[in-house]
Amino acid sequence: MSSLGLPKDYGYCVLIAADSVLVLIYLGIRVGRARKQFGVEYPKMYDDDKPIFNCFQRAHQNTLEHYPQFLSMMLLGGLQHPRLSAAFGAVWVLSRLFYAHGYYTGDPAKRMRGAWGGIGFLGVIGCAISFGLNLLEYI
Template identity: 50%
Template sequence: MPVMSKLPDEFGYVVLTGVASWFLVGFMAHKVSKARREYGVEYPTMYSDEEPMFNCIQRAHQNTLEVYPSYLFFLTFAGLQYPRTATGFGLLWIASRCSFASGYYTGDPKKRHRGIYGVPVFLGLMGMTISFAAHQLDWV
């Protein structure tokens, strides 16, 4: 018998966490757009040979976009079985990306490691997603 026949009552928290993450990505995109004007980096150029500060701002956004689809996938499916825990982990992931970006925005790429606590959070969402799948398949 599958774990669920309908969405959990608290799944709305998971949805709101996904919405909050969209604002994070939007803020980061705004920072890149502003940096393009400030440092004179025209589209479609992704990175600058002359402006390492622009590259740091762009890279913080790009790296977040690289993991964002997986984050949303894991958040959604983890939230189907563990809505409160997934919400907490999802919010921690957002906070870690803020720490990551603020470190990058200093111009010193090594300071991006301020957001390293997002790695175990991300793995936790992945683990909850795997647990959800195992329950759906009646493996546990």
């Protein structure tokens, strides 16, 4: 246990959380660059005439749609399973780059190059469920 009462290895979860923020910043920068490249002005989220821009926007938006669930499950599950939660978290974070770069090709089907991130997502959910059951003394 750390001086804060957290598992010593919880730092791995904190580092993956920080890394995930860097990935979100990277994806946001890519959308900003795509706006300039394809001439999509603010406040338009999508442009029917610029489907490739929409792929950049969707890659970022989809990550944001899943991010609160991912982060909360990883940080909660990490309280009992810090290394496992961090490992699953790293899988999810890395997969988002493959997902985005597949989408950036302009062929939305290629976003599935990052589908293996589902393993990380389910893994952090499993760690959080285990933590909850342990708190309730069911396991």
